[in-house]
Amino acid sequence: xxxxxxxxxxxxxxxxxxxxxxxxxxxxxxxxxxxxxxxxxxxxxxxxxxxxxxxxxxxxxxxxxxxxxxxxxxxxxxxxxxxxxxxxxxxxxxxxxxxxxxxxxxxxxxxxxxxxxxxxxxxxxxxxxxxxxxxxxxxxxxxxxxxxxxxxxxxxxxxxxxxxxxxxxxxxxxxxxxxxxxxxxxxxxxxxxxxxxxxxxxxxxxxxxxxxxxxxxxxxxxxxxxxxxxxxxxxxxxxxxxxxxxxxxxxxxxxxxxxxxxxxxxxxxxxxxxxxxxxxxxxxxxxxxxxxxxxxxxxxxxxxxxxxxxxxxxxxxxxxxxxxxxxxxxxxxxxxxxxxxxxxxxxxxxxxxxxxxxxxxxxxxxxxxxxxxxxxxxxxxxxxxxxxxxxxxxxxxxxxxxxxxxxxxxxxxxxxxxxxxxxxxxxxxxxxxxxxxxxxxxxxxxxxxxxxxxxxxxxxxxxxxxxxxxxxxxxxxxxxxxxxxxxxxxxxxxxxxxxxxxxxxxxxxxxxxxxxxxxxxxxxxxxxxxxxxxxxxxxxxxxxxxxxxxxxxxxxxxxxxxxxxxxxxxxxxxxxxxxxxxxxxx
Amino acid sequence: xxxxxxxxxxxxxxxxxxxxxxxxxxxxxxxxxxxxxxxxxxxxxxxxxxxxxxxxxxxxxxxxxxxxxxxxxxxxxxxxxxxxxxxxxxxxxxxxxxxxxxxxxxxxxxxxxxxxxxxxxxxxxxxxxxxxxxxxxxxxxxxxxxxxxxxxxxxxxxxxxxxxxxxxxxxxxxxxxxxxxxxxxxxxxxx
Numbered sequence: 001x002x003x004x005x006x007x008x009x010x011x012x013x014x015x016x017x018x019x020x021x022x023x024x025x026x027x028x029x030x031x032x033x034x035x036x037x038x039x040x041x042x043x044x045x046x047x048x049x050x051x052x053x054x055x056x057x058x059x060x061x062x063x064x065x066x067x068x069x070x071x072x073x074x075x076x077x078x079x080x081x082x083x084x085x086x087x088x089x090x091x092x093x094x095x096x097x098x099x100x101x102x103x104x105x106x107x108x109x110x111x112x113x114x115x116x117x118x119x120x121x122x123x124x125x126x127x128x129x130x131x132x133x134x135x136x137x138x139x140x141x142x143x144x145x146x147x148x149x150x151x152x153x154x155x156x157x158x159x160x161x162x163x164x165x166x167x168x169x170x171x172x173x174x175x176x177x178x179x180x181x182x183x184x185x186x187x188x189x190x191x192x193x194x195x196x197x198x199x200x201x202x203x204x205x206x207x208x209x210x211x212x213x214x215x216x217x218x219x220x221x222x223x224x225x226x227x228x229x230x231x232x233x234x235x236x237x238x239x240x241x242x243x244x245x246x247x248x249x250x251x252x253x254x255x256x257x258x259x260x261x262x263x264x265x266x267x268x269x270x271x272x273x274x275x276x277x278x279x280x281x282x283x284x285x286x287x288x289x290x291x292x293x294x295x296x297x298x299x300x301x302x303x304x305x306x307x308x309x310x311x312x313x314x315x316x317x318x319x320x321x322x323x324x325x326x327x328x329x330x331x332x333x334x335x336x337x338x339x340x341x342x343x344x345x346x347x348x349x350x351x352x353x354x355x356x357x358x359x360x361x362x363x364x365x366x367x368x369x370x371x372x373x374x375x376x377x378x379x380x381x382x383x384x385x386x387x388x389x390x391x392x393x394x395x396x397x398x399x400x401x402x403x404x405x406x407x408x409x410x411x412x413x414x415x416x417x418x419x420x421x422x423x424x425x426x427x428x429x430x431x432x433x434x435x436x437x438x439x440x441x442x443x444x445x446x447x448x449x450x451x452x453x454x455x456x457x458x459x460x461x462x463x464x465x466x467x468x469x470x471x472x473x474x475x476x477x478x479x480x481x482x483x484x485x486x487x488x489x490x491x492x493x494x495x496x497x498x499x500x501x502x503x504x505x506x507x508x509x510x511x512x513x514x515x516x517x518x519x520x521x522x523x524x525x526x527x528x529x530x531x532x533x534x535x536x537x538x539x540x541x542x543x544x545x546x547x548x549x550x551x552x553x554x555x556x557x558x559x560x561x562x563x564x565x566x567x568x569x570x571x572x573x574x575x576x577x578x579x580x581x582x583x584x585x586x
Numbered sequence: 587x588x589x590x591x592x593x594x595x596x597x598x599x600x601x602x603x604x605x606x607x608x609x610x611x612x613x614x615x616x617x618x619x620x621x622x623x624x625x626x627x628x629x630x631x632x633x634x635x636x637x638x639x640x641x642x643x644x645x646x647x648x649x650x651x652x653x654x655x656x657x658x659x660x661x662x663x664x665x666x667x668x669x670x671x672x673x674x675x676x677x678x679x680x681x682x683x684x685x686x687x688x689x690x691x692x693x694x695x696x697x698x699x700x701x702x703x704x705x706x707x708x709x710x711x712x713x714x715x716x717x718x719x720x721x722x723x724x725x726x727x728x729x730x731x732x733x734x735x736x737x738x739x740x741x742x743x744x745x746x747x748x749x750x751x752x753x754x755x756x757x758x759x760x761x762x763x764x765x766x767x768x769x770x771x772x773x774x775x776x777x
Contacts, residue, residue, distance in 0.1 A: 004615050108626045165624040165649035166611060243647040310652040335669050336697035338689035340634035368632065376694045546633055549688050
């Protein structure tokens with residue numbers, strides 16, 4: 001019986017069927033659901049690690065200990081894990097080790113759209129790219145065989161449209177794979193220079209063997225069609241190509257590093273004109289052209305954003321794309337955009353309202369609170385990567401002096417602080433900075449859909465775990481000025497921030513209040529407006545709360561009772577007492 | 587080659603479009619056809635414009651629906667119906683929930699909520715306006731708006747109720763099964 005599974009669910013299922021016993025990850029769209037799905041498979045130990053580097057290190061340890069292992073992360077997470085990745089490429093594995101990189105062309109939920117296929121080439125490890133859920137499951141099982149046969153980690157690359165699209169998958173039973181023997185082998189696993197020099201030639205030799213394997217691998221196939229047009233493609237773009245050009249000949253590559261030179265050469269020579277259709281960078285195209293083969297790639301297809309069946313049809317049929325775009329855009333101009341916003345009752349809102357009021361500069365970070373950058377809060381000056389807020393603030397101080405940062409705060413979430421904020425804070429203390437760090441502790445990893453982390457007291461499987469004491473932690477890192485404030489209390493919030501930005505030493509304010517979407521943790525009640533009292537001053541609109549609408553006479557707010565959850569912020573912004581709260585509202 | 591049926595479910599993050607697409611996906615699967623469902627998770631979910639794409643037929647390649655090729659747009663919100671209108675096929679149908687949710691640029695006064703959206707929709711497509719919130723409340727819960735709309739969709743697609751009711755039973759929280767079934771039936775017999 002076939003089941004409708006997302007790419008991520010299929011990867012988890014594939015790991016289960018392949019006999020995987022250990023999995024580790026840090027959440028990140030579009031990879032998160034892979035690890036969440038392991039909850040269904042008690043045979044597999046699965047954990048949220050505090051960041052991707054730790055996750056991969058856990059995976060490497062488990063592999064060396066003899067287990068089949070899956071490690072998953074979003075594309076930018078691989079940057080964090082790149083250090084162990086580049087060296088496990090040298091050591092090789094014991095039990096099969098697969099690293100899933102979920103890329104995000106089009107940046108649906110990311111800060112860049114880097115093409116992680118280059119990591120495979122960089123580390124000289126095999127690269128697999130499934131094009132739907134069935135392939136994700138099947139190819140993952142092949143990945144473990146490759147990993148063990150060629151003694152290499154495997155990079156398994158999906159994109160958003162594979163990870164988050166559901167298609168039908170035939171389920172099979174699990175193959176139990178016993179742990180491989182653990183034998184101490186320092187020359188293989190202790191990468192001293194002397195040992196590493198011995199491993200590098202092994203890596204080169206392995207790459208050649210993998211290329212030879214890929215010539216006849218069942219991961220690739222030729223789908224013969226018209227000899228006029230041939231298209232070399234991989235991943236989700238294969239689906240777009242089949243939809244757009246059903247008559248064309250297609251070389252569908254499942255393993256895209258190292259590329260099979262003879263297979264590709266024969267295919268290019270078998271058609272009149274050969275195209276390379278791939279999203280983002282000319283990863284395959286560069287290699288194919290380096291072999292002296294004549295193909296058309298990025299001359300035609302964009303390097304930016306996602307491809308689509310329509311785009312491929314337009315490019316290959318020579319239809320002018322601007323005409324098609326124009327037809328849809330006529331109307332689009334008049335339609336107001338609907339950007340994501342902080343939820344009604346979000347505990348981050350009061351902090352950003354206060355920051356805006358005090359006109360502070362903000363070095364920001366990655367999470368729901370990045371939405372503090374959007375109007376009307378508009379309170380963020382930088383957002384680079386996980387954990388960057390604190391280092392950015394410190395750098396600004398060192399560039400422009402202490403006075404410059406006396407109206408600046410670094411804003412970071414609890415999960416992001418655990419991920420990579422600790423080192424930034426210890427650096428501020430060590431190098432006599434005076435940064436003010438606001439840790440927005442909503443007791444979860446909210447943006448990716450509420451995953452636990454070392455500060456929540458629960459594991460991936462919702463088992464109780466020792467909970468990191470944030471106050472004790474930041475004090476241990478050397479910050480002496482530490483306080484905990486309720487971000488639903490605007491007066492206390494303002495007072496704390498005003499005091500700490502003035503302080504001539506590092507300070508940390510922990511704004512503690514659970515995410516409003518966490519079950520049973522939200523506030524109760526509903527706001528209402530007494531229009532007799534309201535003077536239309538619009539102060540409450542500065543909160544940017546979706547539950548406050550201004551459609552009445554003048555600017556009198558009205559409360560959307562289905563959205564409001566009674567957080568009480570708007571009541572506090574109204575100096576005339578026109579916004580009241582019904583505690584028992586249902 | 588049999589035609590692929592394309593359905594776009596559009597709305598605002600938090601409106602329950604994902605559950606609706608799960609039910610639809612399961613129904614489409616039960617018809618013994620190939621089915622692909624594509625969603626975007628993550629940042630856009632936070633009150634932003636959300637879309638789920640459902641495609642089924644004998645053979646489905648791309649999980650994504652192209653401009654001008656949706657057979658039905660099931661819109662949970664008026665403005666979102668207008669936003670996704672270019673994706674409707676020339677003979678397509680729009681089912682639109684009679685509900686307005688102001689996006690942030692409207693709340694802040696940077697933009698106006700468009701007037702006469704139904705006029706704009708009706709000039710180009712068969713448009714069915716559904717008072718789904720009222721109907722859901724009558725069925726027992728304001729949260730059942732998504733299932734009311736699915737009922738309307740099932741009727742438009744000319745599909746029997748049984749497989750939908752079964753999918754609803756399996757996918758909604760156990761306590762809400764009866765309310766959701768009532769919501770579905772109300773939608774199915776709408777008009």
